Amino acid sequence: MANITIMCGSVFGAAQELAELIKLTLSEVGHNTMLNIPCSTADMDNADAILIVTSTTGQGELPSNIEPFYFNAKNNMPMQTGKLFGVICLGDSSYTTYGKAGDLMQELFIELQAKEAFPMLKVDAVQTLEPETLALPWLEQWVKRL
Numbered sequence: 390m391a392n393i394t395i396m397c398g399s400v401f402g403a404a405q406e407l408a409e410l411i412k413l414t415l416s417e418v419g420h421n422t423m424l425n426i427p428c429s430t431a432d433m434d435n436a437d438a439i440l441i442v443t444s445t446t447g448q449g450e451l452p453s454n455i456e457p458f459y460f461n462a463k464n465n466m467p468m469q470t471g472k473l474f475g476v477i478c479l480g481d482s483s484y485t486t487y488g489k490a491g492d493l494m495q496e497l498f499i500e501l502q503a504k505e506a507f508p509m510l511k512v513d514a515v516q517t518l519e520p521e522t523l524a525l526p527w528l529e530q531w532v533k534r535l
């Protein structure tokens with residue numbers, strides 16, 4: 390079983406609710422999970438794998454509760470060489486900056502030399518208001534690759 394750190398950015402609570410459901414789901418199958426909101430770079434220290442669950446806000450920006458983590462990691466580059474990660478991003482395809490927060494987090498973890506275990510999932514609020522219907526099947530695939 391893996392130590393999984395979930396890093397969450399949320400403005401109105403949808404991504405947070407999803408992150409909490411994911412934490413519960415992973416714990417039920419025996420993984421050790423950590424979910425601190427806001428998260429910090431230290432949360433990655435004992436993780437075997439990192440799952441980012443974030444929404445996009447503003448014009449393609451990160452929510453303010455995950456932005457400090459992002460800039461801290463960009464400035465200090467705490468390398469995560471070979472560590473597995475995944476990204477679930479909530480967004481809205483009526484924005485030209487659809488799912489940009491997910492792209493930013495994906496780029497960051499690639500810079501930190503982590504390895505994307507399964508391609509990023511973007512959940513479009515235009516298509517569904519129940520992100521778990523897409524996220525839980527995705528999670529099952531992601532976990533298989535750990």
Ligand SMILES: Cc1cc2nc3c(=O)[nH]c(=O)nc-3n(C[C@H](O)[C@H](O)[C@H](O)COP(=O)(O)O)c2cc1C
Pocket residue numbers: 398399400401402403404405443444445446447448449450479480481482484486487488489514
């Ligand atoms: C003010 C505002 C700005 C947003 N900007 C974007 C954006 O640039 N790109 C995007 O894909 N979605 C954008 N969204 C959509 C949110 O990411 C989406 O509704 C998400 O489900 C909200 O999750 P949250 O409740 O965790 O914040 C925006 C929503 C709001 C209200």
